[in-house]
Amino acid sequence: MAKATKNKQPNSLPIVFINGKKESSFFEQVYDVVRLIPKGRVTSYGAIAAYLGSKKSARMVGWAMNNAHQILPKLPAHRVVNRNGMLSGKAHFATPTLMEELLAKEKVLLKNDCIINFAEKHWDPTIELAL
DNA sequence: TTGTTGACCTCTT
């Protein structure tokens, strides 16, 4: 179980321990949002960052995803793409084709490593979870 | 400890 404790950060963001390793709440929230992405939908790093507070922290979302490989349960990282709907992170999967295969299973079709109808598939946590 | 790097995004030339 993830245990949250207080931290000396100004935002009072709690430190969360996952698998015995401490993770910043920013990371944990990224993982949480990614888990909430509905099947067949995708979101962007910037959208997650914006939902968490700072849209300029999109790079941190990328870092979180990089670390996400050791996070359990496994995250649907294939549902997270960049602003252009391009599979920028597919090279970081087990195989270069794993990401598009996983997307294909969810009826998300690609073209030139770009998601077709990305606007329709886009699941924005700022909108969907803002309630 | 400082400096570089990174699955990004936005503004500016």
Add this chain to the structure above:
DNA sequence: CAAGAGGCCAACA
């Protein structure tokens, strides 16, 4: 319209 630079924050050498 295309290309460059800045900014965010954490991990690594």
